[in-house]
Amino acid sequence: MPATVVVGAQWGDEGKGKIVDLLAQESDVVCRYQGGPNAGHTIVADGETWKLRQLPSGVVSGTTSVVGAGCVVDPEVFLDEIDLLESRGVDPSIVVLSGNAHLIMPWHVTIDRASERRLGKLQIGTTRRGIGPAYADKASRIGIRVQDVLDAKILRQKIAVALAEKNVWLERVYETEGFDLEDVWSRYAGYAERLAPFVGDVSLLIDDALRAGRHVLFEGAQATMLDLDHGTYPFVTSSNPIASGAATGVGIGPTRIDRVLGVAKAYVTRVGEGPLPSEIEGPQQARLRELGGEYGTVTGRERRCGWLDLVALRYAVRVNGITSLALTKLDVLSEFDELPVCIRYRQRDGSETPHFPAHQSDFHHAEPVFEVVAGWRRPLDEAATLAELPGPARAYVELVARELEVPVELVGIGAARDRVLA
Numbered sequence: 210m211p212a213t214v215v216v217g218a219q220w221g222d223e224g225k226g227k228i229v230d231l232l233a234q235e236s237d238v239v240c241r242y243q244g245g246p247n248a249g250h251t252i253v254a255d256g257e258t259w260k261l262r263q264l265p266s267g268v269v270s271g272t273t274s275v276v277g278a279g280c281v282v283d284p285e286v287f288l289d290e291i292d293l294l295e296s297r298g299v300d301p302s303i304v305v306l307s308g309n310a311h312l313i314m315p316w317h318v319t320i321d322r323a324s325e326r327r328l329g330k331l332q333i334g335t336t337r338r339g340i341g342p343a344y345a346d347k348a349s350r351i352g353i354r355v356q357d358v359l360d361a362k363i364l365r366q367k368i369a370v371a372l373a374e375k376n377v378w379l380e381r382v383y384e385t386e387g388f389d390l391e392d393v394w395s396r397y398a399g400y401a402e403r404l405a406p407f408v409g410d411v412s413l414l415i416d417d418a419l420r421a422g423r424h425v426l427f428e429g430a431q432a433t434m435l436d437l438d439h440g441t442y443p444f445v446t447s448s449n450p451i452a453s454g455a456a457t458g459v460g461i462g463p464t465r466i467d468r469v470l471g472v473a474k475a476y477v478t479r480v481g482e483g484p485l486p487s488e489i490e491g492p493q494q495a496r497l498r499e500l501g502g503e504y505g506t507v508t509g510r511e512r513r514c515g516w517l518d519l520v521a522l523r524y525a526v527r528v529n530g531i532t533s534l535a536l537t538k539l540d541v542l543s544e545f546d547e548l549p550v551c552i553r554y555r556q557r558d559g560s561e562t563p564h565f566p567a568h569q570s571d572f573h574h575a576e577p578v579f580e581v582v583a584g585w586r587r588p589l590d591e592a593a594t595l596a597e598l599p600g601p602a603r604a605y606v607e608l609v610a611r612e613l614e615v616p617v618e619l620v621g622i623g624a625a626r627d628r629v630l631a
């Protein structure tokens with residue numbers, strides 16, 4: 210099974226980075242297909258902690274790591290992470306960057322902040338890294354791509370075209386200062402020399418790898434419920450994290466993907482605004498947050514915590530075509546006597562459904578129906594296989610597999626690379 214997509218099945222931060230790092234040990238290429246430095250993937254390997262935002266998690270193991278056309282790239286973050294590789298003894302020449310990926314420009318960050326401020330109570334709670342405005346300009350066809358920095362004349366022209374509009378917008382609508390063409394140009398032209406060696410034809414590279422029977426991992430950032438088309442719009446990111454986004458984001462056909470591994474936490478978290486039906490009420494939420502260390506990697510914000518939501522997960526299985534699951538952070542639940550699991554939603558008319566509501570207002574009114582299962586009240590450290598988990602922990606994993614009709618292939622019982630049961 211050479212081509213595997215690893216996709217977040219909930220609201221992000223499921224532990225995708227850790228799972229990708231683990232699978233990268235047996236892969237030839239790892240490829241990010243969407244998103245940008247809004248991602249925060251923490252990997253703990255060989256006693257070292259990595260926090261990656263822009264580069265694929267494959268870099269930790271020194272695997273060829275590719276950033277596809279569907280990504281947006283902040284050159285400063287990209288180059289900082291290249292420096293990090295060097296400082297940790299990883300040869301940065303394993304990194305390949307698509308010339309078609311779009312650049313996050315300084316005005317994207319300013320507009321992201323200003324527009325959130327303007328939305329006030331209606332804000333999305335973005336990571337404020339310029340993600341939405343960069344994708345918006347891509348769709349409007351005034352975006353600036355990685356390949357544009359390689360030609361100083363083209364770069365200047367494109368910045369001038371963008372600024373002619375952005376500066377009016379910034380000054381008149383957002384009442385903030387605009388940007389100076391020469392300043393931005395010299396800064397971005399300055400990146401050219403350092404970026405140039407990484408730029409390559411990602412679509413061709415992946416196609417060649419697949420034709421040669423190599424193992425390719427497609428690493429999603431964000432997650433299903435944050436997908437622009439299929440997530441909880443408008444409280445979503447501006448790209449397509451779902452598995453089919455891998456094909457468009459990389460430039461291969463959908464028939465090339467062999468399997469889709471969904472990554473789900475044994476509970477749920479969400480950073481930012483928007484509905485979260487199984488959000489825990491009362492002090493248990495703070496307890497779970499503490500136990501799970503649920504604070505954002507990029508923004509440091511508290512993550513909202515909820516019990517496992519099988520309705521949302523069932524939906525993730527559908528929209529991604531998930532063929533197996535990795536259930537992470539099971540160890541975090543070890544302190545609880547009882548574990549509510551959301552198995553259905555109660556709708557406004559009192560009926561119950563196992564399916565995720567298709568309409569926003571139905572979803573906003575959906576109430577979780579919980580089945581309460583027994584906790585295991587002991588650490589999971591000693592288990593070396595799934596069979597060695599305490600009975601109630603095994604039952605918890607089996608409940609997920611049974612309800613979703615998808616095998617649970619991997620179970621996370623700690624942050625380190627080897628703390629995964631297969």
Ligand code: GDP
Nearest residue numbers: 222223224225226249250251538621622623624
């Ligand atoms: P990602 O964005 O999906 O890559 O996830 P994050 O890295 O943002 O958040 C997951 C956090 O949980 C990281 O700090 C990981 O080191 C940690 N983690 C991953 N898997 C496990 C696990 O099975 N158990 C525990 N306790 N921590 C885990």
Ligand code: IMO
Nearest residue numbers: 221222247248249334335336430431446480481
């Ligand atoms: P990883 O890859 C969790 C959330 C933000 C906000 C919404 C839109 O680590 O799982 P954006 O800056 O993308 O325009 O913000 O999406 N968000 C994430 N939440 N994990 C992430 O990435 C996220 N990336 C964006 O909090 O609600």
Ligand code: MG
Nearest residue numbers: 222249250506
């Ligand atoms: Mg994260």
